[in-house]
Amino acid sequence: MAVEPFDTVDLIRTKRSSGTLSTAEIDWLVDAYTRGYVGDEQMAALAMAIFLNGMERREIRDLTLAMIASGERMSFGSLGKTTVDKHSTGGVGDKITLPLAPLVATFGVAVPQLSGRGLGHTGGTLDKLESIPGWQAAISNERMTEILSDVGAVICAAGSGLAPADKKLYALRDITGTVECIPLIASSIMSKKIAEGTAALVLDVKFGSGAFMADFEQSKLLAQTMVDLGKDAGVATSALLTDMEVPLGLTIGNALEVRESVEVLAGGGPADVVSLTVSLAEEMLRLAGITDADPAAALADGRAMDTWRRMIEAQGGDAAATLPVAAETHVVTATESGVLATQEALPFGIAAWRLGAGRARAQDPVQAGAGIELHVRPGDAVTAGQPLWTLHTDEPDRFERALESLEGAWSIGDSAPDRGPIVRERIQ
Template identity: 85%
Template sequence: MSTTAVEPFDTVDLIRVKRSGGALSTPQIDWLIDAYTRGYVADEQMSALTMAIFLNGMERREIRDMTLAMIASGETMDFRSLSKTTVDKHSTGGVGDKITLPLAPLVASFGVAVPQLSGRGLGHTGGTLDKLESIPGWQASISNERMREILDEVGAVICAAGSGLAPADGKLYALRDITGTVECIPLIASSIMSKKIAEGTAALVLDVKFGSGAFIQDRAQSRLLAQTMVDLGTDAGVTTTALLTDMSVPLGLTIGNALEVRESLEVLSGGGPADVRELTVALAREMLTLAGQPDADVEAALDDGRAMDTWRRMIEAQGGDASAPLPTARETQVVTAPRSGFLVEQEALPFGIGAWRLGAGRARKQDPVQAAAGIELHAKPGDAVVEGQPLFTLHTDEPSRFARALEAVEGAWSIGNAAPAARTLVVERIS
């Protein structure tokens, strides 16, 4: 006679608890995440639960329990056998956010290991792996053993996360994406931190963005997200800090995969746009402070070529040709200033959508991206411009894409008679 295992909880009871604003117990959350991962809890039931969480929130203890349960749903990595201290960085994403590219080799040039497990872009935010895959030969997928070898030999790895890390999060994120529950602080925080803690890094720096091009646009809500994630890392024994940064305008002068790699190389050569260099330096200082090197001269490592040397070794370790020319778009279209004055507005989100429509991003996970597509900016807010001067250039392999990209940025930029007030890029440190 066969028997069926009796489940300790009823999913409907848990839904009712959250629907009524109550708190789930630790055993309830542990069971929920396990049961959903193995398919016992149905998608429609988890959809109801996530909507209840979206509307009523979670206590700090609940968020911690959910994070730990998602970590326990899969494998974890452990870098304690490395001879180097490990420190990782995570950005909540934005428009033109290519900081991981110069940052990882910069920090690694100080003898620190940077195990950067990254993803691909979806929607208007570009993925780090998409950017690097514009380099001929570069491979995103490597084994855990090869990752350790590169960390020992080079110090920095940027690669795809394996499906074994926090599989519950992968399943839950896909559900949230189609049920309108993405922008929920408890669910965002547990999603990000379950993967980062499972990666096994000793320390973590978070770049949490607010503004037009950010995941969460409201500054106060972004700060709450940052503090929640810092608390989760601390509770799990990972030394964690966060920088709250402004994503009201695109970061740097390029939006798009190969375009952003080119700009990253300018930063690694000691140049590049001032805002990209500023944020790269700020995050590097934060990471190296957590790694026990608070006095590291990170700007010198950019200027004297040490960071660039590490970049070349990092790219070549994953099959890339660091000296190969980057792809360029077959077609370009320039937008010029209709009058003289000062560029006063350049809203991040519409420019991100414009680059996406040119082919730099994807609407579905399986969609291909154009390596060379995107937008190149020739001026930033505060810059003086003259009539007829190029403001930005659209890049794509398919000229039929220009019209919809121009529609996206219409009204997102403006020229005035006076320069706007300078904005602060890094507004707060949270620990």
Template identity: 75%
Template sequence: MSSPSAAGGVEPFDAVDVIRSKRDGGVVADDALRWMVDAYTRGYVADAQMAAFAMAVLLNGMSREEIRVLTDAMIASGERMSFAGLGKPTVDKHSTGGVGDKITLPLAPLVASFGVAVPQLSGRGLGHTGGTLDKLESIPGWTAALTNDELFDQLRDVGAVICAAGSGLAPADKKLYALRDVTGTVEAIPLIASSIMSKKIAEGTDALVLDVKFGSGAFMRDVEKARELARTMVALGTDSGVSTTALLTDMNTPLGLAIGNANEVRESVEVLAGGGPADVVELTVALAREMLALAGRPDADVEAALVDGRAMDSWRAMIRAQDGDPDAELPRPRETHTVTATEAGFVTRMDALPFGIAAWRLGAGRARAEDPVVHAAGIDLHVKPGDPVAVGQPLFTLLGHDVTRFERAHAALEGAWEVGADAPDSRPLVLERITA
């Protein structure tokens, strides 16, 4: 909407009235909600007022219509892309993040190998969940920054793009997210859903598959809250004309055997070569099937594309298109420390969150947005829950350049794994599929 104050007019609503309405459990009128987002984006509504509104949303929730209007208002704060001229269907994937979650790397080229365009606008990591761009920046020469024209050209010629999202997409979300981060309102499901979906809808993709994680290493630890978030986002996508489905996936244990940046790229290449850890392959295939079904390719044989080299060819073309060398040596750590089993039995537990924190302390993640990451840092797991182990057998190896970081990383892992006499019951990786 236009800015009344910029035109010398009187503001049509009052922020205090909007805050009170949500504070008292009411439903905010569409026009008032759109105004609140617009006025905050242009600086008329103060941070303190928007913080109060965000807390009211956290405590009292929002209706489906309110969330739709909020999301639409955040989209309207910036530009909206369109891929209508590409001549092929577009489909994207979003993950709520986890430990060892490198699925975007093999998934985008795999789906693109079937003639579908995958515009994967990604971010950098903050805290214990790594960022897709940080992983790819381990590859010598690879660049995350593309102009819109370069993005379109690569989608047309290669099919897959993983790059940084432009600042023009949903700028209201960027401002609101920073505020939520320092006011204890990050966990508000309506605000999480509108944050994620405003950017994805503004991106202009035809279809979207969501990987919503629950468990120790997930943003949403509780499965019921993760399910609520998934349903909310699927509804938002559907209401906005984007074909949307979600998979609810387990993040109690790290995904794959590599946690970090360069080592996660290596593991992704193993998957594209027809190998790799079973759980990474399983989730990559499950998400690829979802994406291809929404893109009109329900019969695509995704496993065959991993085995016969099509997905690898797509990967190599994608990396080269962004000035990366797919054959270059990836960064290696100068220091390592391997932890071994002190008793025989079965690995019964490996909690994702402590392993994510340990990798972060080794330098694989960042505490502040401006911090650099150490691409060679991280953790290589040698076993997973259910695996038998003997005394002295390696369990995991800490990787880094600075040996002084190892003590704090090791401290984060105190009590994070367990070896017992009996193998644990297996748990499904994909718990549920959610549709509109």
């Protein structure tokens, strides 16, 4: 039996005492944890030490590269197209991937969008698309390449071979209170995205009530850390810092968000969803070397919708099918007249989750039709008795807890504060 070159307890003590780990130590640690030599209890102690004391840029880069090396790396070099991907840190009503991927592909760029499922209040792109009859999330790498060559865009589940060390560590962080840690978040996201093999990457990093990190400065630090990791790995990377103080668009929930995405692709849809979709498309195309494209025109004239239909049908979906509708609805009405002054994103995300749109555990099912329709936005005038939002679920006993989570999450007053532009800053 081979002698291990390092002692896990020594590494834990180093980070506990605010020291730095060498490249060799990090490489060994990730490999030893992946093969089971380093136990979960030891990795949990190390994750907490990193959470409390941080990591230097070189350590974060080494951790990211070691997690990439734990599995396979995809390559799209045979496509003959520039590849560009987008990653969002997640939010409430964030359905941007759905219209964005076909929109960018319309300009001859390949968009390999490996997406995930929802957990807690943040919705999952794959759950949303699975509300389309027949659509399949799991496809082979060969089929993925075929669709990228033919259609230009694919949204699918990541294979288990990409960064398996991250998958193991992520599950551990989830149950040990070490999720909100910039070195661990950045290395987790970027290890998967770099292993995916895309040439360019745009990060949509949220801040505000419904964001993974509510604080603007912390979100900015996370964005900068990820942009640096991308550049270190040779991937053209930039980030947009975007507002998630209020829900994005007018729908929260799987089939509801697909319907709204189709409205955007048809040249309509809520202004904030259209604005963010176009901004991210412009940034993705810029990184891909295309500076004369007009994404807004491609939404207006139907080109992006044509690509969407082909993309959905390539994965077995019926783009013309009627989307699922929840069996029960409950309408919340205004208690007084005035202006909708505030609307916090997080409680609305939790309410949609409690209605059945999300899951508490990875193995839980989701309801395709569950969620919330928003009839007004902050700044809109309302009259007493007017519908504010409609709650959707298949199980009416879910309404009570969903309504509890909305208590105090919105207010009616004389005016609403100016929130400024949805894209607050660009980091490159």
